[in-house]
Amino acid sequence: MNMSEWLVRTARRVPDAPALLSGENVAASYSEFAANAARIGGLLRTRHKVEPGDRVAIFMKNSTAYLELLYGVWFAGAVAVPINAKLHPREAAFIVEDSGSKVLFVSGAEELHSLLASTCTVHDIEAEPTFAAEGAAIAAPEPRAPDDLAWLFYTSGTTGKPKGVMLTNANLHAMTYAYFVDVDDVLAEDAAVYAAPLSHGAGLYNFMHVLRGSRHVVPLSGGFDAVELSALVPRLGNVTMFAAPTMISRWLTTARETGYSGEGLRTIVYGGGPMYQADIEAAVAHFGPRFVQIYGQGECPMTITSLSRSDIIDRAHPRWRERLASVGPAQSCVSVRVVDADGAEQPPSEIGEIVVSGAPVMKGYWNNPDATAQSIKDGWLWTGDIGTLDEDGYLTLRDRSKDVIISGGTNIYPREVEEALLMHPAVSEVSVIGRPNAQWGEEVVAVIVASTDRPPNPEELDAHCRSLIAGFKRPRAYFFETALPKNNYGKVLKTELRKNVSGL
Template identity: 80%
Template structure:
């Protein structure tokens, strides 16, 4: 079933209910939201000849228009390709080209227009509307099958090249239904606030709120501003939102400063990075019983495990602290195991790789059968994350088999940064690792072996990186070495670099 059908049904049931808001200002009712999506779908068909199954990209910051475009894409049976707005235009262009998108919606084209293939049309919503007034709206969403793609999510891999995670209608149906069972109920009077990027998990969670006819709120800042949320939540009431742990830490600091104690909040779902026990204890002390944790990844979106509100607040269980440090138990739609390299289950408490199977698990990687075969074996998704299960089924993340750095809830893959730095003429070798950060969880640092007699300055390297990768991926510190530690096969020993970093 086409996901846009959920919007149509809600619009029929409660046409005058508020749907899209910018801050506290109403932008569209549900009838208007559905009507605009139907017009966008028709416009894509007539202006750009988009057919069912074609890909349409969105490279924009959060806005109410973003949600209209998303449902307009689905309305005509196309596949949404949301692109992180913080990416460098060259990185976005790669995704547009690799996904073979027919159209990319932008808000100010920047440098993207000159980088994308000629076969892809760039539509700037700042200079022209996302639909033509003279085009008749689609009467109904184009029928789609459960196994048809709906969302093509690009997540980087250890090779440094982004991979397109193919999420079907059925994948997202399962994720949405599991939310109601395992994470939280959703009420019509709720206000879903999009402070985190719609291109990621926060955007996926729109589906449940469309189903129930809740309000969808884009903060006036367009993103995360802790003091703004402290003021906005009491005025909206029944606020629910997805937040990375680093966002919660910053919000907590602002709340302490302003005296805000969680008024107007109903639920904060957190995930996308590690939450330390001391941090969640402090957050619940300030905001109350408003937190639920989820663990997922693009390949099984938001739907591996959850740690309930009750578990987070429980201080009576003899192992409450261990549970608070965990990511909870398997969600209803998946099976989760911890196994050794041969796929044999590890005993309780022993560390192994986390694998999962179930209806939210991706169809595979777009145009990458080798990567699909490496990640999905005998029906099980090998997540690349290491963890342990206790006797009660609580999963604790222990480490990552991949060297991903999670900064502010966003994955940064060292290889991408290393490849960018290696194109500098004064860099001979480089290895990138994460360093603990009180604000961001982790930040990027680089160990460099210079080529020749001159060592490049930090400003030179920063300027070089700005031309190739997104700003949030740039190293926050550079350390120059005469040689990088390596094993007998020539592989850089990042463990030794982490030890060295810890001693600095």
């Protein structure tokens, strides 16, 4: 079933209900939301000859137009390719080219135009804000099969190149249904606030609120601003939102200063990075019992485990501290195991790699059968994360075997940064690692062996990185060594590097 059919049904049921809001201002009712999406779909079909299965990319910051574009893409039977708005234009261009996107929607981003080598048509909605009015509305969403692609999500890997995670209609259906069972109910009077990027988890959580006819709110800032949210949320009421743990910590700091204590909040679903136990205890103490944790990844979107609201506030269970430090039991639509290197299931409390199977697991990586075969074995997705399961089925994350750095809820893969730094002529060797940061969870640091007697200065390296990768990926500190610690096989010992820089 086409995902946009949910929007059509809700628009028939509650046509005048407020659907899209910019701050407190209603931008579209549900009937207008559906009509705009149908016209965008018509524009894609008639002007750009987009056929079912074609890819359409979106490289924009959060806005109400973003949601209309997503549903317009699905109306036409196409595949949405949301791109993180914080990426460098060069990185976004790679995704557009790799996905073979026929159309790209942007808001500004002039530099990106010159980097595209394909015949992809670029729509700048800032330059053409009324483009949707030109389309002849599609009468009904294009029929799509459960195994047809709907969302192509690019997530970087240890090879340094982003990989396209193929999410089907069936994957997204399972994720949506599991939310109602394992995460939270959704009410018609709710307001889903999109303070985190729509290109990622926050965008994936739109479906539940479309089904219930809830409000979809984009803050006027287009993102996360603790002061803005503290003022906006009480006026909206019944707010639910997805947030990275670092966002909650930053909001808590501001709330303590301003006296805001959670008025108008119903639920915050958090995930996308480690939540320290002291931080969630402090957040619950200040904001109240409004939190649910989820653990997932792009390859199994938002649906591996969940730690319920009741588990988070429970202080009576004899192991409540251990449970609070966990990410909860498996969600209803998946099976979760912890296994050794050979795939044998580990006994309770024994460390191993986390594997998952079930309806939300991706179809595979776009045009990358080798990577697919490495990640999906005998129907199980090998997550690359290390953890333990207790006797009650609660999963605790212990490490990340792929060395991913999570800063502000966003994954940063060291290999990408290392490859960029190695393009500098004065860099001979480099290892990029994460260092704990109170505000962001982790920050990127680089340990460098210079190729000359004069090491490059940090400002020079910073400018070099900014020219090649997104600004949020660049190192926040540089350390210079005469050699990197390595084992007998020549592999850099990142554990040693982390010990050396953690206190600096």
